[in-house]
Amino acid sequence: MLYSEFHIKNFKGIKDLQFNFGGSTSRVHTLVGLNESGKTTVLEAIDAFSMSEEDLGADEVSGRASRDEHSLIPVSRRANFTGEVEIAVSIELTERDVIELTSLLKKRAYTLSNISKSFQIRDVYSYRDSKFESRTAWWTGFTGTGRTSGQRKDHAFTKAQAPLAWTEATKFVRAKAPAVWYFPNFLFDFPERIFLEAQEGESATDAFYRSILQDMLDLLGNDTNVETHLRDRAVSGESADRTSLDNLVLAMGRHMGALVFDAWRTTLRRQTAMGLDLRVGYGEPEAPDPANRRPYVEFRIVDQDGYFSVAERSLGFRWFSFFFY
Numbered sequence: 042m043l044y045s046e047f048h049i050k051n052f053k054g055i056k057d058l059q060f061n062f063g064g065s066t067s068r069v070h071t072l073v074g075l076n077e078s079g080k081t082t083v084l085e086a087i088d089a090f091s092m093s094e095e096d097l098g099a100d101e102v103s104g105r106a107s108r109d110e111h112s113l114i115p116v117s118r119r120a121n122f123t124g125e126v127e128i129a130v131s132i133e134l135t136e137r138d139v140i141e142l143t144s145l146l147k148k149r150a151y152t153l154s155n156i157s158k159s160f161q162i163r164d165v166y167s168y169r170d171s172k173f174e175s176r177t178a179w180w181t182g183f184t185g186t187g188r189t190s191g192q193r194k195d196h197a198f199t200k201a202q203a204p205l206a207w208t209e210a211t212k213f214v215r216a217k218a219p220a221v222w223y224f225p226n227f228l229f230d231f232p233e234r235i236f237l238e239a240q241e242g243e244s245a246t247d248a249f250y251r252s253i254l255q256d257m258l259d260l261l262g263n264d265t266n267v268e269t270h271l272r273d274r275a276v277s278g279e280s281a282d283r284t285s286l287d288n289l290v291l292a293m294g295r296h297m298g299a300l301v302f303d304a305w306r307t308t309l310r311r312q313t314a315m316g317l318d319l320r321v322g323y324g325e326p327e328a329p330d331p332a333n334r335r336p337y338v339e340f341r342i343v344d345q346d347g348y349f350s351v352a353e354r355s356l357g358f359r360w361f362s363f364f365f366y
Contacts (some may be wrong), residue, residue, distance in 0.1 A: 042138050042217050045159070046131035051115050051124060052086045053353075054079060054346070061131070076309065076357035088223030089113060090128040090164045110173035112353065113166055117346040126166040132218065134158040142213050146187070151206040154195050156185035180211065233350050234322075234337040237272035254338060257293050260300075265289060275321050275336035286321055290338070294319040305358070315344045 046061035062070065072080045114122045134142075134156070143153045160182035167174045185198035187206065200207045235250040236243075251267055258265045265271075274286040298317030306313055318341040323334065342349040351359060 042135060042214070042219065043133045044130055044219060045133045047087060047090075048127075048129040048131075049083070049086045050127040050129075052089070052113055052126050052128065053082050054116055055082055055086060056115070058083070077355050081355045084223055086128050088221055089166075090130055090221060110166060110176075111171070114168060114171060116349065119171060119347055122171045123169050124167075126168070127163055129161055129163040131159065131161045132214070138217060141217075142210060145213055146206050146209060149206060149209055150190040151187055151203065151209075152190075153185060153187040153198065153206070153210075155187075156198065156210075157182055160184075183207075183211070183214075233352065234339050237267055237275060237321075237336040237338065240335065257297055260296060261292055263292075271321065271338065272336050275323055290319040290321055313344070315342055317341075318343045318348065 044062075046059070048059045049055050050057050072083060074080050113126045115126075118124075139156060139158065142156065146153045160180065163179040163181065165177050165179060167177070180200075186195040187198045187203065188195050189203070189206075196202050198207065198210075232250060235254055236247060237251065237254075239248065239251075254271070255267050258267065258270070270289055271286065274282040274289075277283075294317045298315075301317065302313060302315050305315070320339045320341070321336065322339060323336050340351050342351060342354060
């Protein structure tokens with residue numbers, strides 16, 4: 042059983058992309074393109090398609106990418122998206138697949154006379170007002186002819202005409218289809234939030250990222266530090282402190298944005314409207330766990346399409362920006 046074609050619609054930065062393997066029997070295919078050209082997004086879209094009845098989560102396999110339905114919405118339409126994100130996959134059955142399927146259905150008292158060897162499965166994520174509502178799989182072209190033990194002549198092999206046999210056949214396809222696994226294999230997983238105060242039992246990684254914030258402050262040359270000028274201002278509740286804090290993180294974002302994106306434009310020799318947006322928050326006030334109420338700095342990338350977390354950019358960009366941080 043082979044995947045012969047992928048058709049991706051409204052997935053993150055992909056509006057409509059169709060590509061096939063041209064009848065190739067190769068077991069290895071390579072995506073080639075410039076940084077930020079969409080290679081990672083294509084891989085994420087393929088990974089978002091799942092044949093499994095019970096999908097294995099990212100927390101069950103080390104290194105696998107996790108899935109957040111909201112992150113699949115077209116970036117330029119995240120403000121208010123009502124529509125569908127679709128990953129359609131065309132599948133080719135081999136002769137061996139047909140023989141095994143015919144044998145399986147025979148044991149279920151159904152004689153399969155013929156079956157289409159090419160069909161499509163559309164994996165559709167539905168949204169209303171930028172909120173995820175449902176996920177549905179639509180099978181197109183998975184038809185044939187056959188009969189039950191009590192029938193004398195063949196009838197259409199469809200979900201409507203032979204529901205039990207058709208359902209067994211779809212389970213067979215799900216079990217036999219090639220598994221899709223996406224491992225970004227990225228050494229530096231830049232966090233969405235850097236917490237501004239230490240906590241008992243925290244990892245050395247948390248302390249490391251706080252030191253990066255201090256390095257950013259040092260580059261401003263205004264004698265500021267994480268504890269006094271970020272953390273204390275974030276929790277004080279005073280309007281004057283909030284104003285000072287907003288101006289400080291604005292200066293940090295502008296300085297680091299200029300450093301990273303000027304170098305990015307120079308390296309790639311092309312213009313980009315990307316910038317760095319920093320925001321200081323204080324967790325969720327209603328959270329019972331004090332760890333969830335620690336002040337933090339959140340990093341976001343902003344461009345003409347809207348806001349992105351650093352983790353949503355290409356692997357090449359993430360490596361590049363982490364190097365400068």
